[in-house]
Amino acid sequence: METTTYVYSRRGRLVRSVTSREPEWTEQDRAEILALDLYRSRLCPLHGGPMDECTSPEETGTQFEADRSTCRAQLTLIEAQRAADDGKKPSPYAGARLWTLRKRG
Ligand SMILES: [Zn+2]
Structure with a gap:
């Protein structure tokens, strides 16, 4: 928070202002x-x-001990990424694509 105090002369002219801040x-x-x-x-x-x-x-x-499970969100992403490059050689843009993962239903 920031507080500024203004000090005016008798004529109403601003003489000084002091701003104090609480440390963030x-x-x-x-x-x-x-x-x-x-x-x-x-x-x-x-x-x-x-x-x-x-x-x-x-x-x-x-x-x-190790247990195995699958992050299905990441799996969905990997499958979508593979499908996008299906049968083609990897696009030079593949590494720049932005993917968004949504929850369905
Ligand atoms: Zn470790």
């Missing part, structure tokens, strides 16, 4: 963003979870 980031905001940065810096760039877990010793550390 409070100390609390800064502390939270630093904490978030720290948290993110400890995440594995490969699987997205905590790095101390996935790099722990295999014998004593966290155990993992």
Whole structure:
């Protein structure tokens, strides 16, 4: 928020104006963003979870299991993209196309 105070002379002429702004980031905001940065810096760039877990010793550390499912939204997109290039050599514009995914029904 911004507040401006105008100071006028007796003749009504503007002498000065003082504008004060509330800081956009409070100390609390800064502390939270630093904490978030720290948290993110400890995440594995490969699987997205905590790095101390996935790099722990295999014998004593966290155990993992993998389950498979399909993102049908991405699948729809891939199928539409393949259909657009069906039978043709890849268009030089293929990488510049903008695709929009909508939910049906
Ligand atoms: Zn990992």
